[in-house]
Amino acid sequence: MPAVIEEQNPSKTEAKDASVLDRPADLGLSRRRLLRGLIVAVVVLVVGLQVPTFVDDPYYMGVIADGTVLGILAISIGFLIRLSGLISLGHTAFYGGAAYALAIAMNQWDWGPMQAAVFGILGGTLLAVVIGSMAIRITGFGFLMLTLAFGQALYAASVLTSLRDVTGAFDGLGIDWPSDATFFGLEQSDVGASDTFWPLAWVAIVVVAVVLWIAGRSRFGVLLEAIRENEERARFSGYNTYLPRLAAFTLSGACASVAGVLFALKASYVSPNTLGFLTAGDSLIATLVGGFTTLAGPAIGALLYIYAQGEFAESGNLQLYTGLALVIAVVFLPGGISGFVVDLFQRVRGRLTGKGGKA
């Protein structure tokens, strides 16, 4: 019998606790949880910085560093999927856009790498605001196609012969550092080497993850989930639904821009591929394989993806094996690797506590 037709009974009145609104924040991130999260982040940061000590092989160090940069892009895409239900194929616009902005600033205007990196991130973020203001008006398949269209439009612009002097067209741009320029104390050759580049990539992914974690767990994140669940009800609850989604898209685009800037600095080169559909596909595959239901899932997927790409490339059947691996991952691990691990953990915990695991 629905509760609505039940008369109030004494037992319920007695069970009544303090006012619902007096409880510690259910609607957002409590200070205690924030502190716990930050402590975990610091521990992860410190431990992760030791990776080059244990990985001597430059090849594997390169895989880990490249996977981490792709991981930043993937977790930014995963954040948007998880909280807004929006699957973007256009994040390469911010990733590649930021990379090109950095390269153009350094090559054309002789800016130092630090100023150019800031310019690149701001440029990618601004692009996210502009594209997002149009794209988030629609959801689902329409959003997917619209973001793809924006990404491809930027790709097409980058290869225009008339812009060859600026973008290098199909040849891309080699990045020239001003003499004596450094980036967080690192010279160009250090940034190009995976082991010395590693602290930059690791600090960046941890900072991005913390920012996205806080955003996802805050009231802002709760509102995004509500909008994803039932946008109409959110509006009829008094909330503007456009601005929060635009903010989420912009934040996600800003994080993708960080990945783009790091990629350009490490490679000292940007090509139209950074804006292309294949890069968009790479990042989305990494997100799906790693699983977007957790924050770390896409980063795990990215690492695995970069490693697998190296292995598959040796066989000469890179795309075939990539496709097969994706099919297997999607069919047998619908929640991705992280989803599988979380599910397994819940089942085991359910058995141990006798409460039954999550089905």
Added chain:
Amino acid sequence: MTAVLEAHGVTLRYGAVVAVDDVSLSVEPGMLHGVIGPNGAGKSSFMDALSGRRKLTAGKVVLDGEDITKRSVAWRRRNGMARSFQKTSVFSAMKVRTQLEMVARRTGEEDLDSIIDALGLRDFLDKRCDEISYGDQRSVDIAMALVGRPHVVLLDEPGAGLAQEEAARMLDHIRTLCNERNVAAVLVEHDVDGVFRVCDKVTVLSLGRVLASAEPENVRSDQKVIEAYLGSQA
């Protein structure tokens, strides 16, 4: 007494079809105004027009003396107009507590407990909406509309999907809550007897037009209403 909600010549067209045709009504504070009519009469369309879910073809909607015809749904909610839907509309994957808190914080509600207890939701606060029964989801839907002490709440078939007895008692709860919180309501419902029992005034729609609008006893005995809609129910 000044009306809290007024509809003036509200008209809503879907292409060539006129779903709501020049409908006017006035609702005073604390009053329950029932809207009944056969299927396709335009009741839900009228609710959509009042709530801002659909853009009016003609006419205007006035809330507390202010023309809100061009105001957004979110603005209306923050300024005293709430609604529930014929098909239950909740945040399925969220805890009941979280979604009620969300609306409460947005609308400045300080006494969420009274609504929770009146609708018997306390036992479900820490469950997700998709883990509770349809009837309880219905109660969450109504609760979200009543949070924030709106001046007027638009209730589109609050008893839909419930057994007859449950639906009747739902109407009684709504009557009680509206009285206690001095909330006016426009109530669309198929349970004609229930509407006549709890409403202060009833408007009958037929083919998008007002057939009659008066106190329940007068509507029940109106010959046009009997012929067009009530028939043997009168």
